[in-house]
Amino acid sequence: MKKLYGFSLMIILFDQLIKNGLLFFMSFGQSITIIPNFFSITLVGNTGGAFSILSSSTILLIVISIVFLNLIYFLFIRGKKLSDFDQVTYGILIGGITGNLIDRVVHMQVIDYLDFNIFGYAFPIFNLADIAIVISMFLIIIQVIKGDKNEVSSRGK
Numbered sequence: 001m002k003k004l005y006g007f008s009l010m011i012i013l014f015d016q017l018i019k020n021g022l023l024f025f026m027s028f029g030q031s032i033t034i035i036p037n038f039f040s041i042t043l044v045g046n047t048g049g050a051f052s053i054l055s056s057s058t059i060l061l062i063v064i065s066i067v068f069l070n071l072i073y074f075l076f077i078r079g080k081k082l083s084d085f086d087q088v089t090y091g092i093l094i095g096g097i098t099g100n101l102i103d104r105v106v107h108m109q110v111i112d113y114l115d116f117n118i119f120g121y122a123f124p125i126f127n128l129a130d131i132a133i134v135i136s137m138f139l140i141i142i143q144v145i146k147g148d149k150n151e152v153s154s155r156g157k
Helices: 002-025 058-077 084-107 128-155
Strands: 031-035 039-046 110-118
Touching: 002 039, 002 084, 002 110, 002 128, 058 084, 084 110, 084 128, 110 128
Parallel strands: none
Antiparallel strands: 031 039, 039 110
């Protein structure tokens, strides 16, 4: 479980360090171009979930985050002997959810700053915690597919 807690803590610390550093040096709406017409650091607040779904529903999103953290713990972690892969995956997921949860509790919004424009499409601005959540979900999908293949091949023997 050391990997799970280590990855969670690492994601939370980096996420909060970046966000609080940007809040110290930048104003909301301010943008710093890193790569012209491709990538900027743009400081915005998001009162909703992904793609601003449920905007201005901060309390509901706090409750949903806490419910999901508890579900993850009680259904997938507690009492289980997790592989290193699973520990890293759940650690990254918990770190991402907790990073955005801290923002919602402290700032009543999630602090976003990664601003990409690819081939003229301005993606919704996001943050490190969001990246952690998406990566962990891909890892879970890979593990589920890999597990299903292992079950099929072991049944065929």
